[in-house]
Amino acid sequence: MRLSRYFLPVLKETPAEAQIVSHRLMLRAGLVRQHAAGIYNWLPLGHRVLRKVEQIVREEQDRAGAIEMLMPTVQTADVWRESGRYDDYGREMLRIVDRHDREMLYGPTHEEVITDVFRSMVRSYKDLPKTLYQIQWKFRDEVRPRFGVMRGREFLMKDAYSFDLDEAAARRAYNRMFVAYLRTFDRLGVRAIPMRAATGPIGGNLSHEFLILADTGESGVFVHRDLLNMQIPDAVDFDGDLQPLVDSWTGPYAATDEMHAPALEASLGENLVSARGIEVGHIFYFGTKYSAPMGCRVAGPDGQDIVLHMGSYGIGVSRLVGAIIESSHDENGIIWPESVAPFRVALINIKPGDPSVDAVADALYADLRNAGVDVLYDDRADERAGAKFATADLIGLPWHVTVGPKGVAAGYVELKCRRTGEKRDVSVESVLSHLTSV
Ligand code: ATP
Numbered sequence: 001m002r003l004s005r006y007f008l009p010v011l012k013e014t015p016a017e018a019q020i021v022s023h024r025l026m027l028r029a030g031l032v033r034q035h036a037a038g039i040y041n042w043l044p045l046g047h048r049v050l051r052k053v054e055q056i057v058r059e060e061q062d063r064a065g066a067i068e069m070l071m072p073t074v075q076t077a078d079v080w081r082e083s084g085r086y087d088d089y090g091r092e093m094l095r096i097v098d099r100h101d102r103e104m105l106y107g108p109t110h111e112e113v114i115t116d117v118f119r120s121m122v123r124s125y126k127d128l129p130k131t132l133y134q135i136q137w138k139f140r141d142e143v144r145p146r147f148g149v150m151r152g153r154e155f156l157m158k159d160a161y162s163f164d165l166d167e168a169a170a171r172r173a174y175n176r177m178f179v180a181y182l183r184t185f186d187r188l189g190v191r192a193i194p195m196r197a198a199t200g201p202i203g204g205n206l207s208h209e210f211l212i213l214a215d216t217g218e219s220g221v222f223v224h225r226d227l228l229n230m231q232i233p234d235a236v237d238f239d240g241d242l243q244p245l246v247d248s249w250t251g252p253y254a255a256t257d258e259m260h261a262p263a264l265e266a267s268l269g270e271n272l273v274s275a276r277g278i279e280v281g282h283i284f285y286f287g288t289k290y291s292a293p294m295g296c297r298v299a300g301p302d303g304q305d306i307v308l309h310m311g312s313y314g315i316g317v318s319r320l321v322g323a324i325i326e327s328s329h330d331e332n333g334i335i336w337p338e339s340v341a342p343f344r345v346a347l348i349n350i351k352p353g354d355p356s357v358d359a360v361a362d363a364l365y366a367d368l369r370n371a372g373v374d375v376l377y378d379d380r381a382d383e384r385a386g387a388k389f390a391t392a393d394l395i396g397l398p399w400h401v402t403v404g405p406k407g408v409a410a411g412y413v414e415l416k417c418r419r420t421g422e423k424r425d426v427s428v429e430s431v432l433s434h435l436t437s438v
C-alpha cells in the first residue's frame with residue numbers, strides 16, 4: 001500500500017481524553033476514532049490489526065474442534081425471559097422496541113440464542129459433543145466506558161458454547177478451550193495467565209479468567225512466579241487427555257483480587273508476584289443453568305431425557321488490540337508483534353522525486369509485494385524524513401527499510417528492527433532475503 005493513497009490520519013497531539021497509553025497510541029496512530037462514548041470506528045490500520053487478531057483466534061478455535069457460526073446481534077426478549085435473565089441483566093442491556101411493539105435487545109452475550117438453536121435442532125445423544133462459536137459484536141451499556149476499546153460499549157467478542165451429555169464430558173470441552181486459549185494468546189504475542197474466577201451461584205471450580213499483566217489493568221492479580229515462564233504447549237492432541245496439561249497450569253497459585261486467598265499467598269513468600277491484569281478471556285462451565293429452564297435436552301441411548309451440560313467461553317477480540325499495545329510499546333509508539341502487525345514492513349523513501357532513490361524504492365516495493373510481504377510504502381512527497389521515521393515508529397511496523405540518496409549511491413538501504421531498534425545497512429539485492437529469513 002502506498003501511504004500517499006492510504007487513509008492514515010495520525011494525530012500530532014496527544015488526545016487529552018485518553019488516560020492510558022494504549023488508548024493514546026490507538027488514537028494517535030489512527031487506528032480508531034470514537035463515534036460515541038464506548039463506540040468506535042475501526043480505521044483502516046486498526047481494522048487490519050483487528051482482523052489479524054480475529055483470524056488467530058479463529059484458527060485456534062478450529063484447531064480445538066470448535067465449529068464457527070454466526071448469530072444475530074439483535075435478539076428477542078422472549079428467550080431471555082425463558083432463561084430468567086431478562087430482568088436480572090439490568091441496565092447494561094440495550095433494550096429496543098420494534099415497530100410492532102415487540103421487545104428486542106442488542107445482544108450482550110448469546111447463551112440464550114445458542115441454547116434456542118440447539119434445543120430445536122439437536123435431538124439425539126449421538127450428535128454430541130459439540131462446541132459452536134462465533135466472532136460477533138456485542139453491546140453492553142457499561143456505566144463507565146473507558147480506556148478506549150478496552151472497555152467499550154460495543155465490542156467484538158469470540159464466544160463459544162459447549163454442549164455435552166454429562167459433567168465429565170463438559171470438563172473435556174472445558175479443557176480443550178483452556179488449552180486453545182493458551183495457544184491463542186501466545187500466538188498473539190502476549191502472556192495471558194489463567195486464574196481462578198468466581199463461578200457465581202453454580203459453584204464448582206470450573207471457571208478461569210485469562211489475564212495479561214499490565215500496570216493499567218483493572219484487576220489486581222496475585223500469581224506464582226513460575227506461571228510467568230511456563231512453556232506454552234505446542235503440538236497438542238485435542239482428542240487426547242488434556243487434564244494433566246490443564247492441571248500443570250492450574251496447580252501454581254493465581255487469582256484475581258475478587259478471589260484471592262491472602263493466607264495462601266503469604267505462604268508463597270518470594271514466589272508471589274502481585275501485579276495488575278487485563279481480562280482478555282473467560283471460560284466457564286455452568287452445567288444446566290440455561291438448558292434446564294429452556295428445555296435443551298436430547299434423547300439418550302435408552303430413550304431417556306438428558307438435559308445438556310453447557311459451558312461458555314469468551315475472548316475479548318477488540319479489547320485484545322488495546323491489551324497487546326499495553327504490553328508492547330515504547331516512548332515512540334506501538335511495537336506490534338509480527339503476528340498481528342497491520343503491515344510487516346515500512347518502506348521509507350526519504351527523498352521522493354530523486355530519480356535514483358525513486359527507482360530503488362519503487363523496485364523494492366514491487367519485489368516485496370510480489371514476495372507476499374505486507375508493505376506500507378511511505379512515498380509521500382510533502383513530508384520530511386524525520387516525520388516519516390516518527391510515523392513508522394508510532395504505528396509500530398516490525399521492520400523499517402529506509403531508502404535515501406547516500407545509500408542508494410553506494411548500493412545499500414537501511415534495515416531497522418522496531419523492537420530492538422537495531423539498524424544495519426544491507427545491500428539492495430539482499431533486502432528480501434533478510435526479511436524472509438527473520
Ligand atoms: P469485565 O469483567 O472486564 O467487565 P466480563 O467478565 O463482564 O468482563 P465476559 O462476559 O467474561 O466479560 O466476556 C468475555 C470477554 O469479553 C472478557 O474476558 C473481555 O475480554 C471481553 N469484554 C467484556 N466486556 C468488555 C467491554 N466492555 N469492552 C471490551 N471487551 C469486553
Ligand code: MG
Pocket residue numbers: 209279281282
Ligand atoms: Mg468475565
